[in-house]
Amino acid sequence: MENPNTNCLEGMQCPNCGSFGPFGIAADVMCHVYDDGSEPFGDHEWTNESYCECPKCMFSSTVAEFSGEGKKPAGDRTFQLFVEQVAGMHIWDRDDDEGKPIEECEEPEDGYEDSHDALMDLIEGARELMKECSKTEPQESTQVKMQPAGVVPMVDASTVHLTKADKGLLNEMSNGNQVKFPRTVAHEYGWVLFLPGLSDGDDLAAHVDPEYGASAGLTSLIHYAIKQGAYILNIDGSAEVIPGIQCYEE
Structure with missing residues (x-):
């Protein structure tokens, strides 16, 4: 009109x-x-x-x-509100880049339950964000197995792509050691990694420090998911194997 x-x-x-x-x-x-x-x-x-x-x-x-x-399209405004909501959350039991402890609040009494609730809130918020973005910026079709339209882009991958050392590393990352590694949250069947956005020419090593010793399988998984435009990598024991990425014996 x-x-x-x-x-x-x-x-x-x-x-x-x-x-x-x-x-x-x-x-x-x-x-x-x-x-x-x-x-x-x-x-x-x-x-x-x-x-x-x-x-x-x-x-x-x-x-x-x-x-x-x-x-600004509606998705940008929703994104800003979502980021502000996440940034407003309190941090506890975690070190900053210089190794100094961050204690913005006391550790919740329920521990895992509170952490799980926070993760669910983030996922639900991100899904609402994607719905808003899809109203103004329709996504191109893709051959990659992603979540349905309107849901936050996520790649599911089997834990067979991980070595025993990888699993120990992800557990360590989920306990607070997050320097130069995607934000990691452990769940009952594996781990969720919140992925960085890589611009053209950006080196993955800037976000996944080789000194952590991640296997070729784990590094390839992270790189693969980012290249597919995913915001989340869910490594789950019940998920499917991704062809072309190194697998290891359970």
């Missing part, structure tokens, strides 16, 4: 719900102020950086975004 706004709201449209207005804009205005009240006079002005709100869906941003300048 062609934008009908050609005057005060020229080119403006809510980037969230598509409404053409009216919008609430925080404008600069001069007032005659008296002891018992005030009266505006003269012109009122706003800029591209002025606050703007859609009364239909209550989405708020700047006039620039409502005008299509620097417009």
Whole structure:
């Protein structure tokens, strides 16, 4: 539909719900102020950086975004909220890159239960994020065995790709030693790895330090999943073997 706004709201449209207005804009205005009240006079002005709100869906941003300048798709906004939610979580029983302990809160009494609940919240949040992204940026089809559309991209792989040393390494990573290694969480049947995003020419070794001694199988699994665009690698005892990647005896 062609934008009908050609005057005060020229080119403006809510980037969230598509409404053409009216919008609430925080404008600069001069007032005659008296002891018992005030009266505006003269012109009122706003800029591209002025606050703007859609009364239909209550989405708020700047006039620039409502005008299509620097417009962000809904998935980007959801992603930002999701990242803020994750970043706001507390860290405990973990060391920073310099080996200093991080204790932002006391360790939960339920231990595993609380950690499991946190992981489930992250997965559910990520799936909601992918649903929002799929509304504005349809994903290209792929031959890779991934999760259904609308679900966070994830690769499942069998634990037969791991050596005994790999399993010990993943257990160590899940206990807090995360320097230059994907964030790892252990579960009943294996491990979940949250994968880094690699740009063109980026070296996997920057994210998987060779000094940890990961086998060719584990390193190949991580690289394979990243190349498929996956955010999560689930290494599970009941998952299928991925052809072309080294397997080891159980």
